[in-house]
Amino acid sequence: xxxxxxxxxxxxxxxxxxxxxxxxxxxxxxxxxxxxxxxxxxxxxxxxxxxxxxxxxxxxxxxxxxxxxxxxxxxxxxxxxxxxxxxxxxxxxxxxxxxxxxxxxxxxxxxxxxxxxxxxxxxxxxxxxxxxxxxxxxxxxxxxxxxxxxxxxxxxxxxxxxxxxxxxxxxxxxxxxxxxxxxxxxxxxxxxxxxxxxxxxxxxxxxxxxxxxxxxxxxxxxxxxxxxxxxxxxxxxxxxxxxxxxxxxxxxxxxxxxxxxxxxxxxxxxxxxxxxxxxxxxxxxxxxxxxxxxxxxxxxxxxxxxxxxxxxxxxxxxxxxxxxxxxxxxxxxxxxxxxxxxxxxxxxxxxxxxxxxxxxxxxxxxxxxxxxxxxxxxxxxxxxxxxxxxxxxxxxxxxxxxxxxxxxxxxxxxxx
Amino acid sequence: xxxxxxxxxxxxxxxxxxxxxxxxxxxxxxxxxxxxxxxxxxxxxxxxxxxxxxxxxxxxxxxxxxxxxxxxxxxxxxxxxxxxxxxxxxxxxxxxxxxxxxxxxxxxxxxxxxxxxxxxxxxxxxxxxxxxxxxxxxxxxxxxxxxxxxxxxxxxxxxxxxxxxxxxxxxxxxxxxxxxxxxxxxxxxxxxxxxxxxxxxxxxxxxxxxxxxxxxxxxxxxxxxxxxxx
Numbered sequence: 001x002x003x004x005x006x007x008x009x010x011x012x013x014x015x016x017x018x019x020x021x022x023x024x025x026x027x028x029x030x031x032x033x034x035x036x037x038x039x040x041x042x043x044x045x046x047x048x049x050x051x052x053x054x055x056x057x058x059x060x061x062x063x064x065x066x067x068x069x070x071x072x073x074x075x076x077x078x079x080x081x082x083x084x085x086x087x088x089x090x091x092x093x094x095x096x097x098x099x100x101x102x103x104x105x106x107x108x109x110x111x112x113x114x115x116x117x118x119x120x121x122x123x124x125x126x127x128x129x130x131x132x133x134x135x136x137x138x139x140x141x142x143x144x145x146x147x148x149x150x151x152x153x154x155x156x157x158x159x160x161x162x163x164x165x166x167x168x169x170x171x172x173x174x175x176x177x178x179x180x181x182x183x184x185x186x187x188x189x190x191x192x193x194x195x196x197x198x199x200x201x202x203x204x205x206x207x208x209x210x211x212x213x214x215x216x217x218x219x220x221x222x223x224x225x226x227x228x229x230x231x232x233x234x235x236x237x238x239x240x241x242x243x244x245x246x247x248x249x250x251x252x253x254x255x256x257x258x259x260x261x262x263x264x265x266x267x268x269x270x271x272x273x274x275x276x277x278x279x280x281x282x283x284x285x286x287x288x289x290x291x292x293x294x295x296x297x298x299x300x301x302x303x304x305x306x307x308x309x310x311x312x313x314x315x316x317x318x319x320x321x322x323x324x325x326x327x328x329x330x331x332x333x334x335x336x337x338x339x340x341x342x343x344x345x346x347x348x349x350x351x352x353x354x355x356x357x358x359x360x361x362x363x364x365x366x367x368x369x370x371x372x373x374x375x376x377x378x379x380x381x382x383x384x385x386x387x388x389x390x391x392x393x394x395x396x397x398x399x400x401x402x403x404x405x406x407x408x409x410x411x412x413x414x415x416x
Numbered sequence: 417x418x419x420x421x422x423x424x425x426x427x428x429x430x431x432x433x434x435x436x437x438x439x440x441x442x443x444x445x446x447x448x449x450x451x452x453x454x455x456x457x458x459x460x461x462x463x464x465x466x467x468x469x470x471x472x473x474x475x476x477x478x479x480x481x482x483x484x485x486x487x488x489x490x491x492x493x494x495x496x497x498x499x500x501x502x503x504x505x506x507x508x509x510x511x512x513x514x515x516x517x518x519x520x521x522x523x524x525x526x527x528x529x530x531x532x533x534x535x536x537x538x539x540x541x542x543x544x545x546x547x548x549x550x551x552x553x554x555x556x557x558x559x560x561x562x563x564x565x566x567x568x569x570x571x572x573x574x575x576x577x578x579x580x581x582x583x584x585x586x587x588x589x590x591x592x593x594x595x596x597x598x599x600x601x602x603x604x605x606x607x608x609x610x611x612x613x614x615x616x617x618x619x620x621x622x623x624x625x626x627x628x629x630x631x632x633x634x635x636x637x638x639x640x641x642x643x644x645x646x
Contacts, residue, residue: 054486264501321440323450329438356494357450361501369504370440371450374494377464378453415493 036129039122042267042274043115044189050071058082058136063109065215070109083127091127092120097165104173105155107143108162108203114190117168117183133318162203177273181281184274189266192212194222194258197230210285214348219413220257221346223312226287230344234286239281246270247365249331253339256358256372257349266360303389303401310390313383317375318391326395338394350388352411354379381408385397444513450498451510460519465577471517474629476566478511480643484593491590521573521623529616533609537617540610550605551638553614556598561621563629567643571631576615583611594642601639 031330035393049072051060059074076082083091090101099105106112118126148154167279172178185191196204212224212231223231233241236252238253243250245267248260255263270278315324318336320326326337336342342350357374362368379387384407392399423475440446445457451470456462459470470478484490486499486507499507539545541561553571557563563570571579585591586603595598604613638642 030617053489258500284572327438329440331439357453359450359498359502361502362506367503368509369502370447371498373450373453374498376494411610413499416488 024297032125032128033132034129035181036125036132038129038269039126039188040129040268041266042184043118043126044212044262045075045126045264047261049075050076053175055136055138056197057130057133058143059070065109066216067149068146070107070143071141073140074136074138075130076136077131077149077379078137081137081139082135083130084338086127086136088127091130092123094405095123095126096167098159098163105152105159107152107155108158110230111193112185113125113163114192116163116186118299120296122188127244136248141381147364151194162205168399175280177277177280178284180274181277184270185281186280187276193224195225198366202371212346214346215258218258219348219410219412220350220352221344222258223344223346223349225282226285228340230340232286232340233282234281236283238283240315241282242272242275243331243365245275245278246272246332248360248369249334249365249366251330252272252335253335253341254331254360256353256360260361268365269360295403303393306386306389306401309383310386310388311394313387314390317378318387322391326391326397331358331366336391337397339397343399345400347392347399347406348410350391351384351402351407352413354388355407356415357411357415374386376411381411445507446515448510449454451517452515455514456564458517458519459514461515461522461575466581467576468578469521469573471519471573472627472629473515473531473569474493474563474565474567475511475515475562477643478514479508479571480567480593482507482511487530487643489592497500516637518627521627524622525575525619527576527616527619533613534620536553536609537613537615541617548605550602551617555638556634556641557646558630558635560626561618561626562624562627564634565629565632566642567641567645568629570627572621572627573625574618576612576619579615579618580611583614594611596640596642598637598639598643 032170048061048063049057049059051058051062051072054060055076056077059072063070063072074082077084079085086094086101090210094106095112095115095118096099098110099115141225141416143150168183171182174182192204192209195210195212197208197211198204198216210225212222212227214221225231225233228234238251240252243264244253244255247268248255248263269273322332322336326335326339328335328337344387353372355374355376357372358373360369362369375384381404385402385404388407389401393401423511449457451459454462454464454467455470457474461467461469481490481625482502483504485492486502488496527583540550541553543556544550544555554561556568557571562570581589583603583606586597586600586608589600591599
């Protein structure tokens with residue numbers, strides 16, 4: 001690259017970062033509405049409270065759960081159907097206690113277990129922002145839950161087991177940046193809603209926080225944020241983490257599926273400072289020791305057959321982008337060698353990526369993402385199992401083999 | 417000096433992204449590879465009879481479909497899933513890319529339908545059925561059936577299975593378009609036999625001299641259509 005074009009590149013980077021800083025002014029702006037909009041994004045309220053092709057924050061989005069279908073509520077300032085008659089006190093209490101202003105119990109699909117940590121000042125800003133958007137006269141749709149889950153009194157039991165009310169308490173032994181990251185991850189970001197295992201009662205025990213789990217109904221695996229064998233970020237550079245959170249792509253991996261939605265709706269709007277704070281905190285919760293790798297469940301003769309078929313499929317279909325040694329062309333064509341999401345114990349995500357492909361989200365930092373082709377129509381269950389086994393066990397990867405049955409079962413996983 | 421120092425710091429950060437030899441090609445062809453297993457590398461279609469040719473269709477039509485899939489107005493979960501987090505300008509670029517591709521049409525399909533069925537198909541496509549208020553396909557999709565800019569697609573190079581499935585989709589409401597949804601109105605008047613005949617005759621057509629869609633306003637539509645604003 002000539003020195004002149006280098007200068008142009010430098011200037012362009014500078015301009016881009018200035019423009020981005022201006023767009024992301026919301027975190028520090030004095031205007032309470034702007035600050036509230038920023039915080040509402042950090043809390044990803046839109047993901048549930050806006051229906052596909054619907055009015056913003058008018059609710060009505062169907063949320064299938066193992067207990068039936070919930071419909072999100074209208075949180076526009078409409079006086080009859082929304083929060084038009086609420087006060088800032090009402091709003092804070094709802095976020096903080098998981099009860100409507102009239103005392104009614106809220107189903108824990110609303111992440112009040114996380115939002116209870118939000119400060120009064122931040123709650124007031126979000127409320128001021130929501131009061132500033134256009135009211136939408138759209139009635140709330142009643143939930144459609146099976147017996148006995150349609151009895152809201154059951155929520156009392158759930159709350160006793162899994163809900164602890166209380167604002168975020170900073171840890172004085174840690175830096176302000178670490179505490180800011182903890183506040184965002186545990187509070188508004190409600191990362192634990194997916195990244196913690198969910199038990200049969202639809203709850204998570206405190207000791208299992210951020211240990212990963214299969215997201216009910218969606219059939220994507222939300223990896224553990226504490227184990228470096230999954231999505232633990234202990235050995236990631238801060239830049240790779242902030243790239244992933246803010247742009248959806250990084251040198252270490254790319255987001256797809258439900259995490260693509262989170263980056264698209266929420267994380268791409270974070271200021272650089274907040275993204276760095278989250279990265280710092282996330283690096284900190286990764287446990288240093290991760291234990292020995294699991295042993296393969298398949299007999300070794302079957303595994304070696306799978307591997308040779310897997311290499312054939314890989315060389316024909318995958319190597320042109322991901323490289324013959326799984327090195328990829330990061331950040332757009334992710335590396336598969338040393339990629340935790342490929343190696344981790346659950347093979348759900350790599351199988352789904354082979355079947356369904358996917359685009360990372362279009363973000364301000366990566367507006368024209370490259371897509372992974374879906375191979376559901378091209379590869380048999382055996383071939384899917386073989387190629388996923390191959391990428392999980394080659395180039396130093398220490399994942400386990402995958403069976404054709406596992407591949408087959410995920411063909412019917414929901415795509416929406 | 418301070419500015420020079422800042423410039424240096426930024427260039428060090430920016431360099432890996434620009435100097436790295438191993439970035440994917442900065443082309444739309446590389447960006448739409450996710451589309452190619454089903455639609456072909458130039459949008460010419462593949463051996464799967466339910467996946468349509470995209471190449472050479474008007475960019476406005478392709479863009480409308482991409483928006484409809486992303487917003488869920490046209491239901492097909494694998495497409496809805498792929499496009500969910502892409503932006504309008506990027507979908508427009510994808511539409512432009514496939515509109516600009518001109519691979520040859522596949523050879524005409526000689527399906528296993530009778531001559532009577534083909535004649536019925538030809539009649540509906542070229543003349544319609546006045547008694548049943550069915551307009552000729554050609555009255556909107558063009559005398560050469562190559563469509564019209566910006567929103568009306570050509571009908572050649574599509575397999576009968578795909579055409580049948582789409583007409584069925586309109587009848588059952590899984591495919592919808594901007595109001596007034598003229599295709600929904602037309603499809604509602606067709607019988608199963610009509611659909612089979614139209615699909616079979618269209619697929620049997622040889623390639624015309626030019627596959628280009630007619631320019632905007634080249635002819636007057638028989639009724640209002642939300643996808644083709646006047």
